[in-house]
Amino acid sequence: MSSHLQPSNLIDRFDRRIDYLRLSVTDRCDFRCVYCMAEDMTFLPRSQILSLEQLYDVAAAFVALGVSKIRLTGGEPLVRNNLMTLVERLGQLNGLKQLHLTTNGAQLDKYAPALKAAGVTGVNISLDSLNESKFRQLTRTGDLSKVLRGVDAAIDAGFSRIKLNAVILRGRNDDEALALVEFARNKGIDISFIEEMPLGIIDEHSRALSFCSSDELRELIDSRYPLSASGESTGGPSTYYRMVDSPSRVGFISPHSHNFCHLCNRVRVTVEGRLLLCLGNEHSADLKATLDEFPGDSERLQQVVRSAMSLKPERHHFELNDNEPQIVRFMNMTGG
Numbered sequence: 001m002s003s004h005l006q007p008s009n010l011i012d013r014f015d016r017r018i019d020y021l022r023l024s025v026t027d028r029c030d031f032r033c034v035y036c037m038a039e040d041m042t043f044l045p046r047s048q049i050l051s052l053e054q055l056y057d058v059a060a061a062f063v064a065l066g067v068s069k070i071r072l073t074g075g076e077p078l079v080r081n082n083l084m085t086l087v088e089r090l091g092q093l094n095g096l097k098q099l100h101l102t103t104n105g106a107q108l109d110k111y112a113p114a115l116k117a118a119g120v121t122g123v124n125i126s127l128d129s130l131n132e133s134k135f136r137q138l139t140r141t142g143d144l145s146k147v148l149r150g151v152d153a154a155i156d157a158g159f160s161r162i163k164l165n166a167v168i169l170r171g172r173n174d175d176e177a178l179a180l181v182e183f184a185r186n187k188g189i190d191i192s193f194i195e196e197m198p199l200g201i202i203d204e205h206s207r208a209l210s211f212c213s214s215d216e217l218r219e220l221i222d223s224r225y226p227l228s229a230s231g232e233s234t235g236g237p238s239t240y241y242r243m244v245d246s247p248s249r250v251g252f253i254s255p256h257s258h259n260f261c262h263l264c265n266r267v268r269v270t271v272e273g274r275l276l277l278c279l280g281n282e283h284s285a286d287l288k289a290t291l292d293e294f295p296g297d298s299e300r301l302q303q304v305v306r307s308a309m310s311l312k313p314e315r316h317h318f319e320l321n322d323n324e325p326q327i328v329r330f331m332n333m334t335g336g
Helices: 052-064 083-090 108-118 132-139 144-157 174-187 214-224 287-293 298-311
Strands: 020-024 069-073 098-103 122-126 161-167 190-194 227-229 239-243 246-253 266-269 274-276 284-286
Touching: 020 052, 052 069, 052 083, 052 287, 052 298, 069 083, 083 108, 108 122, 108 144, 122 144, 132 144, 144 161, 161 174, 174 190, 174 214, 174 246, 214 227, 214 246, 274 287, 274 298, 284 287, 284 298, 287 298
Parallel strands: 020 069, 020 266, 069 098, 098 122, 122 161, 161 190, 190 246
Antiparallel strands: 227 239, 239 246, 266 274, 274 284
């Protein structure tokens, strides 16, 4: 990967420069987290998803357009067959400065060294609870001990950036916020707390009743570990705070309570080849049609991407409505 970057020439109607691509490599996952999926999920047939070659072509086109950061997402990226062949190719893309991965951590004890060697510079690991039975309830199928081994494997591998992501639900794991911060501090890694996003229709819990705001969590954490706003950005939506006695940062991702759309520098590509211009809207362009009809034609693909920038909306509008979420696709279909 090269640090000699051209500025991104993907600019939307609101003069936001797009330099960050979240690329979904699968809609499948070995967990069934209650805020992400229904318990009984139907996944895309293989014929509808992008091949590894097509995923590489998408990434290469975005990098050619000046995108400097790519995050591989899912579902769970590490369940995709032969994913490492894609990672190795992405790690050699000239102009790509950061290659990150979002994972549930369950496979990291196996893959962390190979990911680091292939050029992955950072990992985000989902960790919503440190209590084994609660973790199982929230993930439905997850094994906490495997995830904790994955966290240690990531630390041992020496990624330049490791961050925990915790979705906090009132009455479920809001009593663990301080324990999760303490865990991150002990490991010397960062943590972000995420407000639940209303994607997909779920019946496992009421989103309105389980909502826990970033302000509430920040006040709680600040009472034990005084927080000071850092003004730092890692290119994503987290607002970061520092603690005077720890290198760990505490971040808050607040799609409900603190809209961050004016700073949006991101787009997503789903594993079925939809270029999503906004997490909370359905504005999209079909990249798969171009990839299927004109394989290897990067110029044509870049033109489709450029044209799609005019579709990017100014902002999302998330409402806490259990009956009719505005977005019916689940988070695993959106790309983590």
